[in-house]
Amino acid sequence: MLHPVSDMSDLQAVVYVSTATQLMGVSRLESLLIESRDLNLESGVTGVLLYSDGVFMQYFEGTEAAVQVTYERIRGSRRHKGIVELLNEPVARRSFPDWQMGFAQPARSELLAMSTARWRHMVNEVRDPSATSQGLMLLHSFWKNARR
Ligand SMILES: Cc1cc2nc3c(=O)[nH]c(=O)nc-3n(C[C@H](O)[C@H](O)[C@H](O)COP(=O)(O)O)c2cc1C
Structure with missing residues (x-):
């Protein structure tokens, strides 16, 4: 999908981790994804959702x-709790332009590594469009190799 208009304005990215409030089996994950992708198609939001062992991480x-x-909508959802924000910053460009909301189930250790990485930019990197945080680098390399 193209975002000819939206990409001319300021882009923002958010990363958080949270805990699922119910066991997320295949059908619950599927309905969550269908809902989210529909909404994201409308709003031009892109990104990826990871789930492992009752823990969500979303970019x-x-x-x-x-x-x-x-x-706001995500924070209001009763399907998870204990949201911890890892990133909420302007970004120079999209990292997942082709994904209305990609999905993968990493190993617990992989999710842990990504969720404990440094996501925020150093002050001197914020205006550097080529700066990539450690967290984003890990997420990219996981996503490139992930079996979906
Ligand atoms: C882990 C998770 C990821 C979500 N991702 C998105 C999303 O990418 N875009 C969106 O518009 N809503 C997203 N939502 C919100 C849901 O699409 C839905 O609106 C919300 O879960 C409805 O509230 P309820 O779960 O209390 O019924 C997400 C919710 C959860 C729990």
Whole structure:
């Protein structure tokens, strides 16, 4: 999907981890993804959702306004609790432009590594469009090799 208009405005990215409030079997994961992708198609939000052993980690990006509305909706969901924000920053470009919401189930150790990585940029990197945080590098390399 193209985002000709939205990508001309300010882009924002959010990363968080949370705990599922119910056991997320295949059908519950599927309905969550279908819902989320429909909403993201409307709002131009892209990203990836990871799930392992009752823990969610999500990276999503879009216009500042779209990200704000989406984040409110996500925070309001009763399907998870204990949201810990790892990143909420402007970004120079999209990292997952082709994914309305990609999904993968990493090993617990992989998710742990990504969720404990440094996501925020150092002050001197914020304006550098080529700067990639440790967290984003780990997520990219996981995503490239993930079996989906
Ligand atoms: C782990 C998780 C990821 C979600 N991802 C998105 C998303 O990418 N885009 C979106 O618009 N809503 C997202 N949502 C919100 C759901 O699509 C849905 O609106 C919300 O779960 C409804 O609230 P409820 O779960 O209390 O019924 C997410 C919710 C959860 C729990």
